[in-house]
Amino acid sequence: MPELPEVETVRRGLKSFILSQKIQKIQVLCAKSFIGQPITGQIQDIRRFGKALVIDLDNGYSLMIHLRMTGQLIYDGKERYAAGHPSENFIDQLPNQQTRVIIKLTNGTLYFNDQRKFGFIKIIPTLEVKQDKFIQKLAKEPWQMTAAELHAKLQKHQKSTIKSAILDQTIICGLGNIYADEALYKAKIHPARKAGTLSPKETKNLLTAAKQVMEKSIASGGSTIRNYVKADGTRGNYLDAFANVYHKDGQACTRCGTTIVKTKIAGRGTHFCPKCQQLKEVSNA
DNA sequence: CTAGGATCCTGTCAGC
């Protein structure tokens, strides 16, 4: 579920609550959700690599966390901070049916919830974080990448759709299903276009759009389908307020009024405006 | 090498 903006929101929030606290005990409720041996140690830093979080301890080890589709991290201390998969009912009571790992800290408790068990926490030596198989393969994030670089990469994917290409974290890092649809809409590119057919200008527009939609989301605390409670009690509402196509099928395009449609591309639900995002070049000079 | 589909797992919702 969480894409780059949500994971960044989790990182910033957690950092403000748990930095320099000590992990006193890790309780694993679901073996599949935890790789390695539970450890203790003081939290030195919280970093993000694409959609993965890394919590560094003072003993040379780190916790690598990937929330995948339905993971949540909830800190319960003097205040409660919850971010990740947006399902309020999961965080009313802690622990609950979806709680997979419980991390006891000096001044509170960190819960790792994950309905579908796709996510995980993995213990690895801090020095080996960058050699991790997943992290090592990640492409640059949109802010570090030039349009020329992206264009060159897309040339290698002549048969793949652009939607599929930008979901590939080894091509460009950070986009997920929501921001892929939103970025393509903003750049006026049909999701089924072949990745290798984008012009340099279209590629540049897409890269800019990707940065913009994610920046906007980070600024508002990450998106949510329903809502979730943040540290200060406010609720994330990115989708309601800012999404133009995601989960907007049947509604009017805010640019042209055409009805937004939903199809399946790259095995994923895909939303777009059939008028703003045409498959063929518009042939009116 | 790329590309598409199945797969991991649990829960929810639309449609019979």
Place this chain on the structure above:
DNA sequence: TGCTGACAGGATCCTA
């Protein structure tokens, strides 16, 4: 109501 299939904000593995 009760069942059934489709689907879900991700990534990997398997196959061609």
